[in-house]
Amino acid sequence: MILILITIIPSGKMLSDTKLLLLQQLVHNASKEEIIWTEGYLAGFLDAQQPIAIQPASKGTSLKPVVIYGTETGNSKKVASRILTTFKKNKINAKTVDVFQYDIDKLQKETLALFVMSTQGEGEFPQNAVAFYEKLKVSDADLSTLKFAVLALGDSSYPLYCNAGILLDETLERLGAQRILPLLTADVDYADVVASWEIQLQQFFENDGAAAINTNNAAIQPTPIKKNYKGVISHKVILNDRGSSKETWHIEITTADEVAYEPGDALGVFAKNDSVSIQKVINYFSEDPKRIVKIKDREAPIGEWLAERNIKGLSKRLLEQVSDLLGIATLEEKADLLDILEQNQIPENIGIHSLLELLLPIAPRLYSVSSSTEAHDGQVHLTVSVNRFIVGDQIKTGLASQFLADYPVNTELEFYIHKNTNFKLPSEDTDIIMIGPGTGIAPFRSFLSHRDATGAEGKNWLFFGEQHFVLDFYYQTEIQEWIATGVLNRFDPAFSRDQQHKIYVQDRIRENAKEFNRWLERGATLYVCGQKHPMSTDVENTIIEIIASEQNTSIEKAKVFLETLETSGRYQKDVY
Ligand SMILES: Cc1cc2nc3c(=O)[nH]c(=O)nc-3n(C[C@H](O)[C@H](O)[C@H](O)COP(=O)(O)OP(=O)(O)OC[C@H]3O[C@@H](n4cnc5c(N)ncnc54)[C@H](O)[C@@H]3O)c2cc1C
Numbered sequence: 001m002i003l004i005l006i007t008i009i010p011s012g013k014m015l016s017d018t019k020l021l022l023l024q025q026l027v028h029n030a031s032k033e034e035i036i037w038t039e040g041y042l043a044g045f046l047d048a049q050q051p052i053a054i055q056p057a058s059k060g061t062s063l064k065p066v067v068i069y070g071t072e073t074g075n076s077k078k079v080a081s082r083i084l085t086t087f088k089k090n091k092i093n094a095k096t097v098d099v100f101q102y103d104i105d106k107l108q109k110e111t112l113a114l115f116v117m118s119t120q121g122e123g124e125f126p127q128n129a130v131a132f133y134e135k136l137k138v139s140d141a142d143l144s145t146l147k148f149a150v151l152a153l154g155d156s157s158y159p160l161y162c163n164a165g166i167l168l169d170e171t172l173e174r175l176g177a178q179r180i181l182p183l184l185t186a187d188v189d190y191a192d193v194v195a196s197w198e199i200q201l202q203q204f205f206e207n208d209g210a211a212a213i214n215t216n217n218a219a220i221q222p223t224p225i226k227k228n229y230k231g232v233i234s235h236k237v238i239l240n241d242r243g244s245s246k247e248t249w250h251i252e253i254t255t256a257d258e259v260a261y262e263p264g265d266a267l268g269v270f271a272k273n274d275s276v277s278i279q280k281v282i283n284y285f286s287e288d289p290k291r292i293v294k295i296k297d298r299e300a301p302i303g304e305w306l307a308e309r310n311i312k313g314l315s316k317r318l319l320e321q322v323s324d325l326l327g328i329a330t331l332e333e334k335a336d337l338l339d340i341l342e343q344n345q346i347p348e349n350i351g352i353h354s355l356l357e358l359l360l361p362i363a364p365r366l367y368s369v370s371s372s373t374e375a376h377d378g379q380v381h382l383t384v385s386v387n388r389f390i391v392g393d394q395i396k397t398g399l400a401s402q403f404l405a406d407y408p409v410n411t412e413l414e415f416y417i418h419k420n421t422n423f424k425l426p427s428e429d430t431d432i433i434m435i436g437p438g439t440g441i442a443p444f445r446s447f448l449s450h451r452d453a454t455g456a457e458g459k460n461w462l463f464f465g466e467q468h469f470v471l472d473f474y475y476q477t478e479i480q481e482w483i484a485t486g487v488l489n490r491f492d493p494a495f496s497r498d499q500q501h502k503i504y505v506q507d508r509i510r511e512n513a514k515e516f517n518r519w520l521e522r523g524a525t526l527y528v529c530g531q532k533h534p535m536s537t538d539v540e541n542t543i544i545e546i547i548a549s550e551q552n553t554s555i556e557k558a559k560v561f562l563e564t565l566e567t568s569g570r571y572q573k574d575v576y
């Protein structure tokens, strides 16, 4: 089947050149067994795309599923809505609820709870699910009448893949709940796993609520292998002028291989610890960085372990483990390993090996791609702001942003592409409104470069904000050119500190309320990128106010209007 596909596709033009290239690369590098496996996978995938009919068997079932989602960036919510729609179509009385709004006391009264749970941070629960899990974890409720299933969303590039879903699944089992389906883990391209979950639910309902599959153990799928690219940072420049309080880098990565990305995607960076921090930990233990240490199945010099393990901003879970090991009081806030070592009395029998065993690999960090393959051949661009924060009397910087800022030019860098299907350009004749203060401008530089290079006809409106016009106007020359050539139809900058009172992007949106609403009513797609708090919430509240006043309606109805835009893909957010 695969071989036939290869000969048919080029003449049939069924796939774009990029997709065809990817398929050819995959097949040419695959063994015979892998090709046979792929054939089965594709057939299964096609089956999974068929519309699902979830129906209770003839006798019907008294189960009323509640689909509870825990989400940071909205994927789990989308999946929960999809499951709900399918249930409704099949006349099954179901509802969805944000886990933040859900009290665990209700679980004992439910018949079937279906959880869609993403993982955030370093294997942590998303913000809206933290309180729920903390309570569930210490609960001694008897959940033996509850049936449940967990779909865990995650990203296999992270060391603790789908960890929150796994922990939730285990905790529910411990409290006596009956698992109706094995835990399913879904990577960033989760669509086919969701479809397969729906099929399993279908079987469950057809079976009148009896578990169809062996559910004794949670079946965690093998971690998929992702494509990593290699490139070099060929050019980097600070976008701020001297005197700015920001340090934001424009970084160009040049690759020999074509990198498959689209505007809206992000690039995943595997940062390493800096040599000064590594040396300080080594000095603390009077160790030899070259001494080989074995952890699990791998042997490597101590220096290498310390470069790759996370020793900065340790998470709450890690702090608990480290405190236990060192016999010190548990720290509540994030902390660096070195500070812990220096500020506490560490027992002499604790060696570096036992600490290294606890530490996790450094989690990758994502950066929005700010280039377009149409405009920047063979390159991927990023816009990276060095993260600065104060701990006690020290000014610290973020691990990955500082790593990129320090990264030597023309040195090899490994990375991967994080596809973001929820942040994509609409059809080329659709108007777009882009709100991107700070590094939020990154994907919009990609959008505009792409629309410029492809001659897209839709109109473009950009809101950008930073502190000072003369110090922080990122990509000023390009923006001015886009205005001059008519690519950018409207540009509204908000430089917050150039006058007595602060002016932010939401103020510019408010000043242009009529026109903003007109664009929305005429079908424009709305994008927000950048800081989640407080920017994206302030912007969203302003947009709701504007819709209410311009459409002469209530705030509640304006919220529903914006939600409808969001569900139909006309309001897309990429906030962090
Ligand atoms: C989809 C997506 C796209 C993104 N795009 C961009 C982009 O285009 N440009 C960009 O600049 N960023 C972007 N980001 C953010 C980026 O991924 C990183 O989160 C950001 O650079 C900070 O990472 P870091 O490793 O530098 O900081 P980290 O080391 O991860 O620190 C982050 C925070 O943790 C806390 N912390 C860390 N250590 C300690 C400690 N010892 N004590 C107390 N608190 C501590 C601080 O609050 C600090 O600000 C994006 C994020 C996502 C999810």
Ligand SMILES: Cc1cc2nc3c(=O)[nH]c(=O)nc-3n(C[C@H](O)[C@H](O)[C@H](O)COP(=O)(O)O)c2cc1C
Pocket (backbone or CB within 6 Å): 070, 071, 072, 073, 074, 075, 076, 077, 118, 119, 120, 121, 122, 123, 124, 126, 153, 154, 155, 156, 158, 159, 160, 161, 162, 163, 187, 188, 363, 366
């Ligand atoms: C900052 C950040 C940290 C993440 N950490 C993990 C992780 O530790 N393990 C994992 O499997 N996935 C991790 N992910 C991936 C998310 O779980 C994945 O993108 C998921 O689809 C998000 O779903 P949501 O939009 O419902 O939150 C992380 C994503 C981000 C942006």
